[in-house]
Each structure stands twice: as C-alpha cells, then as structure tokens.
Amino acid sequence: xxxxxxxxxxxxxxxxxxxxxxCKPISGHNSLFWYRQTMMRGLExxxxxxxxxxxxxxxxxxxxxxxxxxxxxxxxxxxxxxxxRDSAVYFCASSLGDRGQGYxxxxxxxxxxx
Amino acid sequence: xxxxxxxxxxxxxxxxxxxxxxxxxxxSASNYFPWYKQELGKRPQLIIDIRSNVGEKKDQRIAVxxxxxxxxxxxxxxxxxxEDSAVYFCAASETSYDKVIFGPGTSxxxxx
Numbered sequence: 394x395x396x397x398x399x400x401x402x403x404x405x406x407x408x409x410x411x412x413x414x415x416c417k418p419i420s421g422h423n424s425l426f427w428y429r430q431t432m433m434r435g436l437e438x439x440x441x442x443x444x445x446x447x448x449x450x451x452x453x454x455x456x457x458x459x460x461x462x463x464x465x466x467x468x469x470x471x472x473x474x475x476x477x478r479d480s481a482v483y484f485c486a487s488s489l490g491d492r493g494q495g496y497x498x499x500x501x502x503x504x505x506x507x
Numbered sequence: 508x509x510x511x512x513x514x515x516x517x518x519x520x521x522x523x524x525x526x527x528x529x530x531x532x533x534x535s536a537s538n539y540f541p542w543y544k545q546e547l548g549k550r551p552q553l554i555i556d557i558r559s560n561v562g563e564k565k566d567q568r569i570a571v572x573x574x575x576x577x578x579x580x581x582x583x584x585x586x587x588x589x590e591d592s593a594v595y596f597c598a599a600s601e602t603s604y605d606k607v608i609f610g611p612g613t614s615x616x617x618x619x
Contacts, residue, residue: 424604436551436596436609449606451508484550488604495541496607498550 397499399485405505411473414502417466418487426496427460427470428484436484442468475506509534511599513610521618526584528613530597533578537599540573540580541607545594554595555582587617 398417406412418425426441440450442462450460457476462468472479482503486496510533520526532540541556557564557571557580564571568587573580584591594614600607 426606435611438606438608441606443604495553495556496543496551498552500550 397485397487397497399483399499399502401502402500403503403505405507406475408476408506409474410506411471412475412479412504412506414470414483414485414504416468416470416485416499418468418485419489419497420466422487422489422497423465424488425462425468426486426488427468428486428498430482430484430501431480439470472504475504477506480505509537509599509608511597511608511610513597513613515613516611517614517616519616519618520587522587522589524587526587526591526615526617528582528595528597528615530580530582530599530610531578532580532599532608534599534601535578536601539600539602539605539607540571541598541600542571542582543596543598543609545596545612547593551596584615587615589617589619591615592617 400415424443427439429437429439439452440460441448445462458472460470482501484498484501486498488496513530538559542554543551544554545551555566555569555571557573559575568585570583594612596612597610598607
C-alpha cells in the first residue's frame with residue numbers, strides 16, 4: 394500500500410484565495426482525521442470522519458474551513474478565504490477501526506498564505 | 508475535553524544514556540495512549556502504544572509505562588543513539604480509532 398497520500402505537498406497562495414487540500418487514506422481504513430501543525434499550537438485535530446461521516450468538527454477554527462469525505466477513498470479540506478494565520482502544515486491520517494494499529498499519517502501539505 | 512501535558516519540552520542526552528519523557532492526561536475515559544516520533548520535516552510516526560489494561564510495554568530500546576490512577580504515562584528510551592533525535596509526542600484517546608489528542612511534544616537531542 395502506498396500509505397496515506399496527500400496533495401499538494403506545498404501550496405503558496407495569496408490571502409483571500411480558496412485553498413483545497415486533498416487526502417487519500419489507506420485502502421480499508423474507515424477513520425480519517427485532519428490535523429494542523431504549527432510551532433505555537435502543536436498538532437491540533439480539526440475534524441475526523443468515521444465511515445465517511447463527520448463525527449467531530451469541533452476543532453475547525455472558523456466557518457472559513459470546511460471538510461468533506463464523499464467516499465471511502467477521498468477527503469478534502471477547504472479554506473475559503475485563506476488568511477496568513479492559516480499558514481501551517483496540514484496532516485491527514487487514517488486508521489483501521491479497532492484493530493489497534495493507531496494512525497498512519499500522510500506526508501502533509503505545507504500551506505503558506507502571503 | 509481531553510488535555511494532554513508533556514514534560515520536558517526539550518531534552519538533551521549523551522549517546523548511550525537513557526531518556527525519559529512524561530505525560531499526564533485529564534480525561535479518565537481515555538484508554539489508549541500512543542507515542543509518535545516526528546523527525547524534522549517528516550510526518551509523525553507511531554513508535555509504540557499502550558492500553559489501559561496494561562501497565563507497561565516494551566519494544567527493544569523503548570518502553571512505556573502507564574499509571575491510570577494517577578493519569579500519568581511515560582516513554583523510556585535506553586541506550587540512546589543519534590538517530591533517536593526527533594520530536595516525540597504523547598497522546599491520549601478513548602480507543603485506537605477515536606480522535607487522538609496530542610501533547611505539545613518533546614524535542615530530544617542525542618549528542619554523539
């Protein structure tokens with residue numbers, strides 16, 4: 394398996410623009426998580442899905458952030474409009490039910506909003 | 508909600524010495540405690556985990572201990588090597604597939 398695949402790896406955009414981050418979880422994994430990592434705030438959980446259904450989005454910072462999981466093999470995190478304070482590394486992770494294997498993280502998307 | 512604290516924030520040890528990182532958590536419903544290692548510019552990777560029905564778990568040079576009564580858990584690395592240098596995150600969750608709340612991280616430097 395290729396692991397959790399995120400795209401793009403790097404994104405530089407201007408303030409006010411829409412940004413879409415993409416994630417393909419490991420095949421067969423039924424839980425998917427979006428985290429944001431910054432020096433100041435560490436690893437923050439934004440939202441997670443179980444069997445494609447959003448379970449907890451309490452970490453989504455503002456209405457500018459939205460996430461979808463239209464099927465078991467794809468999820469998006471969208472920021473509209475983007476702001477400089479959204480600059481961070483965004484990680485997607487997936488896990489396999491209760492098999493106790495923990496999370497597998499993707500390589501992350503480094504977002505810079507200028 | 509769950510809150511995970513971690514100490515120290517930075518740790519420097521000589522190669523061959525041991526390193527200990529300590530964490531506390533707040534939610535008594537947490538039953539799963541993974542540890543992740545993140546090298547510079549890389550993704551966090553699971554290195555070991557422990558569940559609440561176990562007090563200690565060991566994997567080669569790495570061991571974790573859990574005191575559920577006190578809501579403490581620790582990571583022990585023996586015979587440290589330069590490649591152990593990284594940021595280590597403790598975390599807590601109700602189950603292995605539930606949302607995981609991470610501690611702030613410990614930056615470990617192993618000096619050759």
